[in-house]
Amino acid sequence: MKWLLWGMAAVFTVTVLVVGLLRFVNPPTTAFILGHQIGHSGASPVKQTWVPLEEISPWMPLAVIASEDQRFLGHWGLDLDAIASAVSSFRKGDGLRGASTITQQTAKNLFLWSDRSLMRKGLEAGLALVLEGLWDKHRIMEVYLNVAEFGNGIYGVEAASHAYFGVPARQLGPAQAARLAAVLPSPKRFDAGAPSDYLWRRVAWIQRQMRQLGSTGYVASLYP
Numbered sequence: 001m002k003w004l005l006w007g008m009a010a011v012f013t014v015t016v017l018v019v020g021l022l023r024f025v026n027p028p029t030t031a032f033i034l035g036h037q038i039g040h041s042g043a044s045p046v047k048q049t050w051v052p053l054e055e056i057s058p059w060m061p062l063a064v065i066a067s068e069d070q071r072f073l074g075h076w077g078l079d080l081d082a083i084a085s086a087v088s089s090f091r092k093g094d095g096l097r098g099a100s101t102i103t104q105q106t107a108k109n110l111f112l113w114s115d116r117s118l119m120r121k122g123l124e125a126g127l128a129l130v131l132e133g134l135w136d137k138h139r140i141m142e143v144y145l146n147v148a149e150f151g152n153g154i155y156g157v158e159a160a161s162h163a164y165f166g167v168p169a170r171q172l173g174p175a176q177a178a179r180l181a182a183v184l185p186s187p188k189r190f191d192a193g194a195p196s197d198y199l200w201r202r203v204a205w206i207q208r209q210m211r212q213l214g215s216t217g218y219v220a221s222l223y224p
C-alpha cells in the first residue's frame with residue numbers, strides 16, 4: 001500500500017509539472033496526434049499549424065462555446081449539471097454519453113484516448129481540474145483550438161481554416177466558424193467541406209446559439 005501511495009503521488013507530481021510547463025510551452029504533440037500517426041503509419045500526414053489565440057477570429061471560440069460548452073467561461077473544469085444528466089442517463093441504461101467541457105476535451109486530446117470508459121472519464125475529470133488550477137481560460141481555449149481534430153489528420157483551427165476555406169483562422173467569419181465547430185463531436189464522420197443535411201441543421205443551431213450568447217462580445221475576456 002505504501003508503494004502504491006508513493007506511485008500515485010509521483011504520477012500526480014509529474015502531471016502537475018507537465019501541465020504547468022504547458023502553460024508556457026506549446027505541446028510538441030498530443031495523444032490523439034500520436035495515435036493518428038501510429039494508426040496510419042505515415043500514409044495520412046498530420047496537418048497542424050500552431051497560432052496564438054490572438055490570431056484566431058473571435059467567432060471561433062464563440063462557436064465552440066455555443067456548440068460544446070456554454071458554461072465554459074464560468075465553470076472550473078466540470079459542468080456538474082451535465083454530469084448529473086449523463087449519470088442519470090447511464091443508470092437508465094442509455095449508455096455513457098458525453099458531458100465533457102472544453103477543458104475536459106482539452107485534457108483528453110492532450111493526454112488520453114478516445115473511448116467512453118468510466119476510467120477514461122475519471123482521468124479526464126481529474127486532469128481538467130489540474131488544467132483549470134494551473135491555466136487561465138485564455139490558455140485553455142488557445143490549446144483546445146490548436147489541438148482539436150477537425151477532419152482526418154487535420155488538427156487545429158489554422159490547418160482546418162486553410163483546408164476547408166482557404167483562409168487563415170484570423171479571417172474566419174461566423175458561418176465558417178460554426179461549420180468547423182459543428183464537426184467536433186465526430187470529426188471523422190462529419191465533413192466541414194461538404195456538410196450533410198444533418199450537419200447543416202447543426203450549423204444553423206450553433207449560429208442561433210452564438211447570437212443568443214451575445215455575439216463576439218461574449219468572448220472578449222479571452223482576448224486581454
